[in-house]
Amino acid sequence: xxxxxxxxxxxxxxxxxxxxxxxxxxxERKECLGLVGESGCGKSTLARLILQIESFDKGSILFxxxxxxxxxxxxxxPYRKNIQAxxxxxxxxLNPKLRIKDSLMDPYLQFGSLVNLKYFTYRSExxxxxxxxxxxxxxxxxxxxxPHELSxxxxxxxxxxxxxxxxxxxxxxxxxxSSLDVLSQAAVLKLLGGLRETLDTSxxxxxxxxSAVQEMSQRIMVMKGGVxxxxxxxxxxxxxxxxxxxxxxxxxxx
Amino acid sequence: xxxLSVRQLHIMGKQNDIVKNLSLDVQExxxxxxxxxxxxxxxxxxxxxxxxLAPNLQAKGEIWCGEKxxxxxxxxxxxxxxxxxxxxxxxxxxxxxxxxxxxxxxxDEYQRTHLNLSKKARRQQAVNALISVGLxxxxxxxxxxxLSGGQLQRVSISMALLLEPDILIADEPTTALDSVSSFKVxxxxxxxxxxxxxxxxxxxxxxxxxxxxxxxxxxxKDGAIIETGDKNRVLNHPQHxxxxxxxQSSPSLRRIPFKxxxxxx
Amino acid sequence: xxxxxxxxxxxxxxxxxxxTVMATILAVAAYTFLIVKHDPALVNLEERLWPxxxxxxxxxxxxxxxxLTRLLLGAQLTVGYGLLSLFAAVIIGVPFGMIAGFKGGLxxxxxxxxxxxxxxxxxxxxxxxxxxxxxxxxxxxxxxxVLVKWVNYARLVRSTVITExxxxxxxxxxxxxxxxxxxxxxxxxxxxxxxxxxLSSLDLGKIILLISSLSYIGLGAQPPAPxxxxxxxxxxxxxxxxxxxxxxxxxxxxxxVLLTNMLGDYLRDAFDVxxxxxx
Numbered sequence: 028x029x030x031x032x033x034x035x036x037x038x039x040x041x042x043x044x045x046x047x048x049x050x051x052x053x054x055e056r057k058e059c060l061g062l063v064g065e066s067g068c069g070k071s072t073l074a075r076l077i078l079q080i081e082s083f084d085k086g087s088i089l090f091x092x093x094x095x096x097x098x099x100x101x102x103x104x105p106y107r108k109n110i111q112a113x114x115x116x117x118x119x120x121l122n123p124k125l126r127i128k129d130s131l132m133d134p135y136l137q138f139g140s141l142v143n144l145k146y147f148t149y150r151s152e153x154x155x156x157x158x159x160x161x162x163x164x165x166x167x168x169x170x171x172x173x174p175h176e177l178s179x180x181x182x183x184x185x186x187x188x189x190x191x192x193x194x195x196x197x198x199x200x201x202x203x204x205s206s207l208d209v210l211s212q213a214a215v216l217k218l219l220g221g222l223r224e225t226l227d228t229s230x231x232x233x234x235x236x237x238s239a240v241q242e243m244s245q246r247i248m249v250m251k252g253g254v255x256x257x258x259x260x261x262x263x264x265x266x267x268x269x270x271x272x273x274x275x276x277x278x279x280x281x
Numbered sequence: 282x283x284x285l286s287v288r289q290l291h292i293m294g295k296q297n298d299i300v301k302n303l304s305l306d307v308q309e310x311x312x313x314x315x316x317x318x319x320x321x322x323x324x325x326x327x328x329x330x331x332x333x334l335a336p337n338l339q340a341k342g343e344i345w346c347g348e349k350x351x352x353x354x355x356x357x358x359x360x361x362x363x364x365x366x367x368x369x370x371x372x373x374x375x376x377x378x379x380x381x382x383x384x385x386x387x388x389d390e391y392q393r394t395h396l397n398l399s400k401k402a403r404r405q406q407a408v409n410a411l412i413s414v415g416l417x418x419x420x421x422x423x424x425x426x427x428l429s430g431g432q433l434q435r436v437s438i439s440m441a442l443l444l445e446p447d448i449l450i451a452d453e454p455t456t457a458l459d460s461v462s463s464f465k466v467x468x469x470x471x472x473x474x475x476x477x478x479x480x481x482x483x484x485x486x487x488x489x490x491x492x493x494x495x496x497x498x499x500x501x502k503d504g505a506i507i508e509t510g511d512k513n514r515v516l517n518h519p520q521h522x523x524x525x526x527x528x529q530s531s532p533s534l535r536r537i538p539f540k541x542x543x544x545x546x
Numbered sequence: 547x548x549x550x551x552x553x554x555x556x557x558x559x560x561x562x563x564x565x566t567v568m569a570t571i572l573a574v575a576a577y578t579f580l581i582v583k584h585d586p587a588l589v590n591l592e593e594r595l596w597p598x599x600x601x602x603x604x605x606x607x608x609x610x611x612x613x614l615t616r617l618l619l620g621a622q623l624t625v626g627y628g629l630l631s632l633f634a635a636v637i638i639g640v641p642f643g644m645i646a647g648f649k650g651g652l653x654x655x656x657x658x659x660x661x662x663x664x665x666x667x668x669x670x671x672x673x674x675x676x677x678x679x680x681x682x683x684x685x686x687x688x689x690x691x692v693l694v695k696w697v698n699y700a701r702l703v704r705s706t707v708i709t710e711x712x713x714x715x716x717x718x719x720x721x722x723x724x725x726x727x728x729x730x731x732x733x734x735x736x737x738x739x740x741x742x743x744x745l746s747s748l749d750l751g752k753i754i755l756l757i758s759s760l761s762y763i764g765l766g767a768q769p770p771a772p773x774x775x776x777x778x779x780x781x782x783x784x785x786x787x788x789x790x791x792x793x794x795x796x797x798x799x800x801x802x803v804l805l806t807n808m809l810g811d812y813l814r815d816a817f818d819v820x821x822x823x824x825x
Contacts, residue, residue, distance in 0.1 A: 065459050067429065114717065119715060125733070125736065133719060179319070208318045209527060235461070
């Protein structure tokens with residue numbers, strides 16, 4: 028049974044414009060699947076569908092065998108504990124009026140009683156927050172700070188800490204490093220790679236940056252105009268059988 | 282010959298120095314890349330050149346363009362400079378457009394400040410400019426929100442090069458674009474540069490932008506330039522440890538040497 | 547750098563003084579019964595219009611009642627009524643604005659139409675008209691004020707909520723399974739406090755003036771209530787002979803309104819500074 032199964036998913040806007048068409052793929056446990064495409068190709072929409080913050084028109088999405096329908100909030104809760112997200116914009120991903128520790132506690136407060144933590148242990152709130160911050164290589168004193176006191180790279184580490192706090196089976200990363208400068212990008216990607224090993228999580232790594240995707244993922248999917256045009260193991264990136272669009276992307280990065 | 286010459290530029294904020302003793306030269310027709318991480322002062326340097334610094338910041342030193350020291354010019358004099366000799370493209374392409382004016386109206390405003398053409402001639406010039414950057418004529422009548430990031434940035438470029446300035450200052454023009462748009466914009470800049478012969482001062486945090494197109498590179502850290510030189514020299518034989526760190530951190534596609542079948546490219 | 551520090555502590559010092567004065571007034575208002583010795587309503591025509599003395603530090607009014615006592619009790623009424631109506635307006639306006647802003651859609655549209663209707667007229671006029679329609683009496687006046695003021699809070703809250711709900715941290719909160727109510731409580735509420743506080747303190751002065759003015763023309767507090775506006779009205783016929791009878795309540799109103807305005811200004815500046823540091 029796959030971890031995630033996306034079958035024939037379609038989505039159109041109200042005005043008839045198709046954003047996603049016939050999207051089909053699956054993910055296993057402990058793997059990192061990369062998704063590459065230009066902005067506007069639908070990859071972020073796909074992320075939102077999997078996270079069930081938007082609904083799709085046709086097809087189905089199964090998580091650990093259970094079908095998700097575009098359902099009400101309450102019935103979604105047991106599913107939500109298994110899947111977290113690190114989204115694009117660290118600047119607005121943290122509530123500016125809350126201290127770091129309050130933002131970090133959100134997932135645990137909601138799901139702590141429903142999950143069995145293996146890597147982290149909860150003895151007290153302060154202790155738990157300390158563990159989270161240490162794991163993302165930030166000092167424990169950051170717990171009391173406000174987001175505006177942190178740099179972009181540091182804020183992103185906090186959002187990562189928040190996402191891993193309940194040890195979800197799947198984390199969706201949508202352009203996690205794109206808004207950071209090069210040195211911070213490299214550091215964040217390295218951190219993410221290490222965490223996946225430690226926590227045995229799966230990642231769906233979405234980015235427009237093919238080189239970052241190549242670095243992080245085992246398998247890569249290429250999306251264009253709402254359709255997955257290519258899907259391959261990362262070792263086969265430079266093979267001649269690649270789709271022309273994939274080759275086009277490669278040429279831009281060399 | 283130096284188109285732009287910055288000598289001992291200091292930029293000071295209320296509490297600290299943002300840029301210290303910075304000097305650089307941009308030669309006629311060359312693509313000069315200024316590379317640095319956020320907070321290094323690279324954008325401030327660019328703004329100082331165009332006298333666009335925030336009022337609480339102070340700039341000292343000399344910035345020579347032609348025979349004029351830009352830091353000594355009055356605001357009306359610098360306005361004449363901007364556009365004709367010096368053009369500027371911003372990173373925030375959305376913010377550099379007024380939301381309720383059409384692209385055509387943006388062009389118009391720019392043209393009327395610097396040129397004396399009839400309405401018809403202005404429109405023609407603008408349309409030609411749009412076409413030269415690969416955009417359609419009907420973009421002229423659209424509003425900024427109707428265009429994508431890549432398109433808006435191309436409009437910015439076409440407007441910047443309209444008056445054929447001697448030097449174009451591009452402040453992280455592709456940082457907020459995805460890789461495909463970014464690639465196209467860089468390609469376009471390179472083509473236009475060859476056609477008009479203008480120099481480009483290209484500011485970025487990402488060495489990958491620099492690899493293909495730059496002639497010379499300067500690396501900035503904490504408000505000062507730590508290394509300058511020909512692109513190939515800097516990228517292949519960096520003299521400074523920080524430069525090396527930047528080079529190592531810029532992810533690039535690694536060709537995996539096994540299982541290759543008919544390698545493309 | 548030094549100037550900045552000086553400014554800060556100067557401001558802090560001023561705010562402390564303000565707060566202390568306000569607190570004293572509130573304390574006096576609350577505990578007047580400990581201080582007063584005279585019955586504020588007892589008519590004693592033999593002692594009318596006496597000048598200041600030990601027994602009556604501010605003299606007596608035209609009905610022989612101690613002016614100081616009435617003034618102090620008036621604080622209770624004027625400030626008390628002001629706070630009451632303000633509180634009610636906030637309690638109604640804030641949740642309304644939050645729900646309209648967060649849920650959007652039909653609820654929001656209905657709300658906006660209601661708000662537009664209320665905002666078509668300046669609040670003073672509406673308060674007067676409503677009071678007139680409902681009849682004289684302090685309860686009707688307070689009702690009118692609440693009806694007029696709640697809209698401002700709702701609108702303020704609504705626009706803040708609309709701005710914030712599009713931010714990513716709200717999406718993340720949804721992903722984390724927080725209910726709409728949970729999101730409003732934990733994530734949106736902190737954004738509102740500052741704005742609402744500033745608006746309320748500025749509004750308090752306006753409300754107090756409104757209460758006094760309408761009482762002055764007979765639409766609010768009714769005799770024998772020692773509300774300051776009503777006292778002003780009572781003292782009108784004696785303006786030429788006993789000017790002080792009008793001056794005391796007048797000064798009291800001016801003083802309190804000035805105080806609340808200053809408080810509002812400082813609160814606004816304080817929250818602004820935080821915002822500056824924040825960006």
